[in-house]
Amino acid sequence: MQTKLGLVLLCAGSLWFSGCATDTSTKGPQVEDKTTAASTTGTQTGSQPLRDSGDTKGGALGGTAAEADLLAKRRVYFEFDSSALDADNRRIVEAHARYLAANPKLRVTLEGHADERGTREYNIALGERRGQAVEKIMRVLGVTAGNLAVTSFGEEKPIAPEHNESAWALNRRVEIIYQ
Amino acid sequence: MARMMNLMTLRLWLGALAVVLLVWARSAPAILTIEITEGAGTGIPIAVVPFGWSGPGQAPQSVADIIGSDLARSGRFVSLSRKDFVSLPKDEKDVVFKEWRVIKAEALVIGSIAPAGPGRYEIQFRLYDVLKQAQLAGFRYTVGAPVLRTVAHQIADVVYEKLTGEPGAFNTRIAYITREAPRPKEAIYKLQIADSDGYNPRTVVRSVEPMLSPAWSPDGKRIAYVSFEDKRPKIYMQNLADGRRELIAEFKGINGAPAWSPDGKRLALSLSRDGDPEIYVMDLATRKLQRLTNDPAIDTEPAWSPDGRFIAFTSDRAGRPQIYRMSTDGRQTQRLTFEGDYNARASYAPDGRSLTLVSALQGQFRIATLKLDGNALQVLTDTSLDESPSFAPNGRIILYATEVKGRGVLASVSADGRVRQLYRLEEGDVREPAWSPYNRELQF
Numbered sequence: 001m002q003t004k005l006g007l008v009l010l011c012a013g014s015l016w017f018s019g020c021a022t023d024t025s026t027k028g029p030q031v032e033d034k035t036t037a038a039s040t041t042g043t044q045t046g047s048q049p050l051r052d053s054g055d056t057k058g059g060a061l062g063g064t065a066a067e068a069d070l071l072a073k074r075r076v077y078f079e080f081d082s083s084a085l086d087a088d089n090r091r092i093v094e095a096h097a098r099y100l101a102a103n104p105k106l107r108v109t110l111e112g113h114a115d116e117r118g119t120r121e122y123n124i125a126l127g128e129r130r131g132q133a134v135e136k137i138m139r140v141l142g143v144t145a146g147n148l149a150v151t152s153f154g155e156e157k158p159i160a161p162e163h164n165e166s167a168w169a170l171n172r173r174v175e176i177i178y179q
Numbered sequence: 180m181a182r183m184m185n186l187m188t189l190r191l192w193l194g195a196l197a198v199v200l201l202v203w204a205r206s207a208p209a210i211l212t213i214e215i216t217e218g219a220g221t222g223i224p225i226a227v228v229p230f231g232w233s234g235p236g237q238a239p240q241s242v243a244d245i246i247g248s249d250l251a252r253s254g255r256f257v258s259l260s261r262k263d264f265v266s267l268p269k270d271e272k273d274v275v276f277k278e279w280r281v282i283k284a285e286a287l288v289i290g291s292i293a294p295a296g297p298g299r300y301e302i303q304f305r306l307y308d309v310l311k312q313a314q315l316a317g318f319r320y321t322v323g324a325p326v327l328r329t330v331a332h333q334i335a336d337v338v339y340e341k342l343t344g345e346p347g348a349f350n351t352r353i354a355y356i357t358r359e360a361p362r363p364k365e366a367i368y369k370l371q372i373a374d375s376d377g378y379n380p381r382t383v384v385r386s387v388e389p390m391l392s393p394a395w396s397p398d399g400k401r402i403a404y405v406s407f408e409d410k411r412p413k414i415y416m417q418n419l420a421d422g423r424r425e426l427i428a429e430f431k432g433i434n435g436a437p438a439w440s441p442d443g444k445r446l447a448l449s450l451s452r453d454g455d456p457e458i459y460v461m462d463l464a465t466r467k468l469q470r471l472t473n474d475p476a477i478d479t480e481p482a483w484s485p486d487g488r489f490i491a492f493t494s495d496r497a498g499r500p501q502i503y504r505m506s507t508d509g510r511q512t513q514r515l516t517f518e519g520d521y522n523a524r525a526s527y528a529p530d531g532r533s534l535t536l537v538s539a540l541q542g543q544f545r546i547a548t549l550k551l552d553g554n555a556l557q558v559l560t561d562t563s564l565d566e567s568p569s570f571a572p573n574g575r576i577i578l579y580a581t582e583v584k585g586r587g588v589l590a591s592v593s594a595d596g597r598v599r600q601l602y603r604l605e606e607g608d609v610r611e612p613a614w615s616p617y618n619r620e621l622q623f
Binding site: 081116117118119120121122124125126128129132150151152153154156157161162163 | 391410432435436480500523542564611
């Protein structure tokens with residue numbers, strides 16, 4: 001599994017430069033999501049590159065591996081009742097935006113979610129607002145509006161079923177879903 | 180028959196209704212079990228004597244048990260133990276008031292059931308004030324077997340009203356959403372309705388995607404709700420009698436938070452088709468939409484005042500969700516909540532004088548009431564993940580959803596905060612409760 005993940009990562013990274021992403025059947029960078037949620041203090045754990053061979057200071061677009069690492073993350077996280085992205089989560093969105101802008105045949109759904117606290121209908125609205133926040137960044141970076149769809153499940157689909165702070169941090173998210 | 184002078188005879192066509200309701204009973208869903216967690220053991224001591232049965236074998240339904248547990252569950256009565264009864268009177272001539280004074284009963288219910296043709300029964304009951312030695316009520320019903328429970332709830336409503344001066348709400352139903360996950364990632368959601376005591380649960384809609392926000396039409400015949408069955412929130416309306424379903428709103432974005440106008444002709448809802456959630460009113464006959472709010476904030480969870488003049492709603496236009504109220508033309512808007520970090524999902528008390536809502540302070544989401552005269556906020560619960568409160572049609576009880584030991588359960592609290600109950604399923608989660616309006620067809 002590690003080898004496969006490495007290969008896919010490598011491909012995802014190389015896609016960025018080689019432009020082999022014109023093959024839309026790959027449905028975007030096919031990698032496992034290893035992202036973990038921002039803690040309540042907003043720090044990002046697990047955002048260290050899986051491979052450190054990339055030259056993060058190098059080219060204008062950043063290192064291949066670093067970009068691939070960002071593209072490997074398909075979830076971005078938020079604070080309670082907020083749709084603001086912190087710097088780490090914004091970098092993930094920006095990497096996907098660059099990837100999508102370079103591959104205009106790809107379409108993504110931005111699926112917003114909320115934690116269970118508060119009311120269900122308000123949380124659907126909050127999830128939508130989070131999805132729209134991600135959409136806005138992507139649009140600014142040149143992604144075509146028609147290639148982005150925003151939906152929200154509110155608090156209805158938690159990924160962590162527990163009723164505590166760490167579960168809530170994981171559930172306040174936008175999922176970037178390649179179609 | 181002279182002594183039955185004040186006994187009314189009512190032949191209700193309950194049988195026909197029962198047949199309709201049975202259509203829904205596909206597989207028997209699990210029953211919600213209700214326990215009083217606070218406030219039991221206080222109230223008017225009442226003796227409910229087992230009803231006499233003059234047919235063969237066992238009586239078809241223990242009507243007295245249903246009446247006794249309804250009354251005890253309300254927290255306003257103590258149902259006395261049968262072990263203490265000196266006699267078991269079935270008719271007026273058998274009643275010796277002294278026997279009931281001795282066990283400190285203040286009220287006494289007696290009655291009888293007799294076969295009345297194939298599958299039908301005649302039920303009589305009488306309610307006495309033991310101290311005054313006077314009959315307070317007496318009724319006779321002839322009904323089909325499937326509605327014997329309904330009649331028992333009606334009798335409990337009569338007793339409640341005669342002794343407390345307020346209408347009972349036992350002969351009503353509740354709607355709620357259940358979620359079962361036999362395997363992870365394989366959840367099944369059901370919109371169910373059950374009698375107010377949790378019995379006769381029936382599944383109205385089943386889905387593998389979430390459902391929420393069930394809302395009873397004022398006549399109790401339809402339920403509007405939100406379903407994610409197409410992977411995004413759309414509003415549907417289910418006709419309970421014939422099972423027909425209508426798609427009400429599937430605009431781009433969110434279609435959520437349906438709320439009926441008191442006349443049942445319009446639906447307030449929240450739509451984000453213009454970019455952010457705004458409150459609209461839909462005329463159900465013409466499907467015409469009127470937009471009431473215009474603010475870049477979240478505007479959702481509309482609730483109609485019982486007089487039809489106002490719509491309360493949740494908005495975070497001031498930064499955090501708070502409750503606002505506007506006239507139904509959307510012109511005059513006024514903020515109602517100022518205490519707490521987060522106030523949302525208001526719904527009106529039947530008398531229109533107060534709201535119940537979710538109110539959070541320091542991350543604790545609790546059920547509160549807000550008096551509209553003076554805007555006093557009173558928090559009624561001490562749990563932390565409470566949501567979806569709504570009033571019983573008599574305004575005495577607030578039903579809501581909360582979490583106990585990691586499971587979604589329903590709970591209720593009396594509007595004075597004194598009596599509390601928990602409603603749980605043996606397995607899975609239950610959430611999104613909505614109390615039906617009065618069952619007018621069965622009222623007398």
